[in-house]
Amino acid sequence: MGLSLGIDFGTSGARAIAIDSSKNIVAEVHYPFTNANFQDWQKALFYLLDNLGDSVRSELKSIAINGTSSTVLLCDNWGNPLSEAILYNDGRGIGFLEAIKAIAPPHHPVIIATSSLAKLLWWSEQEIFSQARYFLSQADWLAFLLHGKLGISDYHNALKLGYDLENLCYPDWLENLPMFNLLPQIFAPGTAIDTIKPDLVTRFAIPKDCLIYTGTTDSIAAFLASGANSLGDAVTSLGSTLVLKLLSSQKVDDSNYGIYSHRLGNLWLTGGASNTGGAVLKKFFSDQELRNYSLAIDGQKESNLDYYPLLKAGERFPINDPFLPVKLTPQPDNPREFLHGLLESIARIEALGYQRLQELGANKLERVYSAGGGAKNSTWRIIRQRHLGVPVLLSKQEQAAYGTALLAQQSVTLLK
Ligand code: ADP
Numbered sequence: 001m002g003l004s005l006g007i008d009f010g011t012s013g014a015r016a017i018a019i020d021s022s023k024n025i026v027a028e029v030h031y032p033f034t035n036a037n038f039q040d041w042q043k044a045l046f047y048l049l050d051n052l053g054d055s056v057r058s059e060l061k062s063i064a065i066n067g068t069s070s071t072v073l074l075c076d077n078w079g080n081p082l083s084e085a086i087l088y089n090d091g092r093g094i095g096f097l098e099a100i101k102a103i104a105p106p107h108h109p110v111i112i113a114t115s116s117l118a119k120l121l122w123w124s125e126q127e128i129f130s131q132a133r134y135f136l137s138q139a140d141w142l143a144f145l146l147h148g149k150l151g152i153s154d155y156h157n158a159l160k161l162g163y164d165l166e167n168l169c170y171p172d173w174l175e176n177l178p179m180f181n182l183l184p185q186i187f188a189p190g191t192a193i194d195t196i197k198p199d200l201v202t203r204f205a206i207p208k209d210c211l212i213y214t215g216t217t218d219s220i221a222a223f224l225a226s227g228a229n230s231l232g233d234a235v236t237s238l239g240s241t242l243v244l245k246l247l248s249s250q251k252v253d254d255s256n257y258g259i260y261s262h263r264l265g266n267l268w269l270t271g272g273a274s275n276t277g278g279a280v281l282k283k284f285f286s287d288q289e290l291r292n293y294s295l296a297i298d299g300q301k302e303s304n305l306d307y308y309p310l311l312k313a314g315e316r317f318p319i320n321d322p323f324l325p326v327k328l329t330p331q332p333d334n335p336r337e338f339l340h341g342l343l344e345s346i347a348r349i350e351a352l353g354y355q356r357l358q359e360l361g362a363n364k365l366e367r368v369y370s371a372g373g374g375a376k377n378s379t380w381r382i383i384r385q386r387h388l389g390v391p392v393l394l395s396k397q398e399q400a401a402y403g404t405a406l407l408a409q410q411s412v413t414l415l416k
Pocket residue numbers: 238239240241277278279280281282287290291294371372373374375376377380
C-alpha cells in the first residue's frame with residue numbers, strides 16, 4: 001500500500017497533500033507566504049513534513065514537488081543559492097529578448113522577458129556568475145533538498161528554458177551557449193530519482209525507501225488534479241486572471257499570443273492566459289455580492305452588454321494588442337445587470353480563447369473543467385456553457401498538490 005505525497009509551491013503559499021492507493025486525501029497541510037524566497041521555501045518544506053503527522057509520514061512511499069514555472073535559482077557546487085531566486089513574474093530579462101530572438105526559433109515560448117532563459121542570460125552578466133555550477137527551477141532545488149541530487153529537472157519546468165519537447169533533448173542553439181554546462185539533465189515529470197536522504201529519514205521518521213520523483217509546474221499540477229484526461233478536455237482557471245488549457249494531439253506555439261504547449265506523455269497541453277478575469281470582478285463586487293447577485297441572474301438569457309473587462313489597457317491572449325482599451329461601458333445602474341454583463345463578456349473571451357487555440361491547430365474542444373475562485377459560480381457555468389457549446393464541469397480536485405500527489409503515485413495515465 002503506502003501513501004504518496006504531493007507538495008505544491010504556489011504564489012501565495014505551500015501545500016502538501018497525501019493520498020492513499022484509492023486516491024483519497026488522507027492528510028493536507030498548508031503554509032501561507034507572500035513574496036517568499038528560497039529561505040522561506042526550505043522552511044515551508046520542512047514545516048509541511050513536520051505537520052503531516054507521524055502515522056502519515058511513516059507510510060510515505062513517494063514524494064513529488066511542483067513549483068511556479070520560471071522561478072529559478074543559481075547555485076554553487078553544493079546546491080547553495082548564490083543569490084535570491086528570481087521569481088516567475090520578474091521581467092528583468094527584458095534586455096535579453098533581442099539576443100534570445102537571434103538564437104531561438106520564431107514564436108518560441110522562451111521569447112518573453114520572464115522566461116527562465118531570459119533570467120539565466122541576465123544572471124550571466126552579474127559578478128556572482130563565475131561561482132555558478134547549477135541553474136535550477138524552484139521544484140528542482142526543493143527536490144534536491146529531499147534526495148540530494150543536483151542538476152536534475154523535468155520537461156515541464158524546462159519548457160521556458162528552451163528544452164526541445166518534441167525530440168526530448170536540448171536544441172543546438174542552447175548547447176552552443178557558453179553557460180550550457182549549468183543546465184540540468186531533463187527527465188519526464190514523475191520519474192523516480194532517488195530515495196529520500198538518510199538525514200531526513202532520521203529527522204522525520206519517513207521510510208528509508210521513500211522515493212523522490214521529478215515534479216512539474218503549478219498550473220500543470222492543477223490540470224492533473226482536475227480529472228481532465230482525454231483529447232479535447234480543457235481546464236479553465238477562473239482566478240484573478242483567465243487561464244485556458246486544452247489537451248491536444250497537436251502542439252501549438254505562438255509567442256505573439258503567449259500561447260505555448262506543454263508535453264504530457266504523447267499529447268500536448270496547449271494554453272494561453274488572458275488579463276481579464278476575477279480581479280476585475282473583485283474591483284466592483286465583494287465575494288458575497290458576487291454570490292448573491294449571481295444567484296439572481298438568469299444564466300440562460302444573454303446579456304447584451306459587451307465589455308472587455310481589464311484592470312488596465314493591454315491584452316495578449318486571445319487578442320494580441322498591448323494597447324487594447326478597457327471596455328466597461330455602458331454601466332447600468334442595476335449592479336445585477338452590470339455583473340451579468342461582466343460574466344457574459346468574460347465568457348465570450350473564454351470562448352474566443354478556445355477558438356483561437358483550435359484555429360492554431362489544437363483538437364476540437366469536447367468538455368471544460370473549471371477551477372479557481374469563479375468555478376463555484378453555477379450561474380456563470382450556465383452562461384459559459386452557452387458560449388462554449390460543450391459541457392462545463394467542476395474540476396474533481398482543485399489543488400495543485402493533489403495533481404502532484406498523483407504524479408508521485410505514478411497514476412497519471414497520460415504520462416505512461
Ligand atoms: P488567484 O488567481 O488569485 O489564485 P482565486 O482562484 O483564489 O484567484 O480566485 C479569486 C477570484 O475569484 C477573485 O478575483 C474573485 O473576484 C473571484 N470570485 C470569487 N467568488 C466568485 C464568484 N462567486 N463568482 C465569480 N468570481 C468569483
